[in-house]
Amino acid sequence: MRIVDVCAFYTPHGGGVRTYVEQKLAVGPKLGHEIVILAPGDRDEVIERGPNARIITLKSPRFPLDRKYWYFAESAQVHDALDQLRPDFVEATSPWRTASLVADWHGDAPRSLVMHADPLSAYAYRILGPIFSRQTIDRQFSIFWEHLRRNSRRYDMVVCANADLERRLREGGVHATATIPMGIEAGRFSPTHRDEALRARMLAACDLGPDAALMVALGRLAPEKRWPLVIDAVNAASRHAQIGLVMLGEGREQRTILKHIAGNPHVRLFAPERDREAFARIVASADGLVHGCEAETYCMTAAEARASGVPVVVPDAGGAADHAAGGAGLTYTAGDAASAAKAILQIARDRPRPGAVARTIGEHFEDLFASYAMIATGRRRAA
Template sequence: MRIVDVCAFYTPHGGGVRTYVEQKLRIGPQLGHEIVILAPGDEDGVVERGPNARIVTLKSPRFPLDRKYGYFASAEQLHGALDALAPDFVEATSPWRSAGLVADWAGAAPRSLVMHADPLSAFAYRWFGQVFSRRTIDWQFSVYWEHLRRHSRRFDHVVCANSDLSRRLAEGGVPRTVTLPMGVEPGRFSPLNRDPALRARLLAACDLPESASLLLGCGRLSPEKRWPMVIDAVNAAGQQSPIGLVMFGEGRERRTILKHIAGNPHVRLFEPERDRETFARILASPDGLIHGCEAETYCMAAAEARASGTPVIVPDGGGAADHAGDGAGMTYAACDPAAAARAIATVLRSPRRQPQEARTITQHFAELFALYEDTRARVRMAA
């Protein structure tokens, strides 16, 4: 099949969507499909990524609130590009404007809406959750819910990477929800990557001896990740026994987070580690991974830590929670630093368990594309 991903969230500057896109461009052709990423860009262009894999950009305005991203401003432009590409299957991978544009396209190809974002959890519930119930917030954001319900009826599937999001969408009247978890890079993450010398160096950077515990946090430095809460939880747990926290990430909240660290020598913030082999050793070497975001659609950091044999300490909502099952870690009440501190203490007292075989991103794409092939065959038989 020729699969066209209308990807409004793609940017060459990084992020989880770019990682997913790069994996799709590599794995899709291996599974016998042609992958085209249709994305907003500064200019019209085509970037070839090998046989049956390319990125097509349409000249588009920059998104005012985050200028790393563009947005599809013209329905005529996007529909013309889809007509020219003649896809066998179309994906809309943003729940915002591009979902409506793809739904409105007059082509005959079946299509899916892939939820790479959970805006209500990332924004509305986070902003207003301490004042109003979720039911009240959902009512206040009824325009967004109606947008999802209206457009989802015109898609063959609404694909979610975690069961919590699928459940909430289905309960909110969004039909055809399907849960298809993502997965980790095959052969990359393993407990065999554990490096005691690296662990000792990271603890030394936190002004602590090897006998202390080491926690890892990694991800974008943005408000929904709740890094100040994570720091507070680690500091509270560290009152009982010494704990170092090393964080790897970049983003617009860097100054806020450094201010919150307030010179604490046991908490260190580093730039992201770009070398994948080194990052795999970092993930396998601490005593736990701590995460604060309850709005993850999958939480790749927790998935990779679990595959590395590192226990995860994660909120009980969103995609992160799925990675703590089967003894792989512990969940805590989301947004509660005291609950997170208790979970940290429990995990650090517990022996490590042998990890189960990790789900890979190749398995994810094989299942996703099989779903698309079945849908296409069904549509053709009904025509």
């Protein structure tokens, strides 16, 4: 099949969507499919990524709130591109305007809406949750819910990466939901990459000796990631045990997070590690991974920690919670620093090394594209 991903939030500057796109471009052709990423950019351009794999950018305005991104300003531009590409299957990978753009296209190819974002959890529930119930918040955001419900009826499938998101969407009246979990890079993460000397150096950077517990926190420095909560939880747990926290990330919240660290020598923020082999050693050398975001659709970093035999401390909501199942870690009450501190302290004291479990990104795409093939076959038979 020729699968066209209309991907409004692709940027060459990094992030989870870019990682997913690069993996799709690598895996899809191996499974016999042609993969085309249709994204906004500074210019009209075709970027070849090998046989049956390419990125096509359409000249578009920069996104005003984050200049690393662009947005599709004209529906005709996207529709003309889809007409020329004549896809066998179309994906919309943003629930915002892109969902409507793809739904409005007059072509007869089947299509899916892939939920790479959980906007209500990332924004509305996080900001308003301390004041209002979720039912009240959902009523106040009824326009967004109706947007999802209306568009979902024009899609053959709404793809979720975790069961919690699928359940909430289904209960909210969203049509044709399905859970297809994502996965991690095959062969990259393993307990065998644990490096005690590296672990000691990271603890020394936190002004602690090798007997202390080393927690890592990985990801974009964005408000929905709740890094201040993670820092507060580690600080609270550190009153009862020696714990160092190494954070790897960059983003618009860097100044806020450094201010929150407030010079604490046991909490260090470093730039992301771009070398994947070195990154795998960092993850495997930790005693635990702690994450603050309850709005993850999958939580790649928690999956990578689990594959490395490293216990996770994650919220009890969203995609991150799935990675604590089966004894692989502990969950805490989402948004509650005191609850997170108790879980961190338990990991710091017990130092568990759970068995490594990993679903690969190849398995994800095998399942996803098999679902697409069934839908396309059903359409042809009906026709």
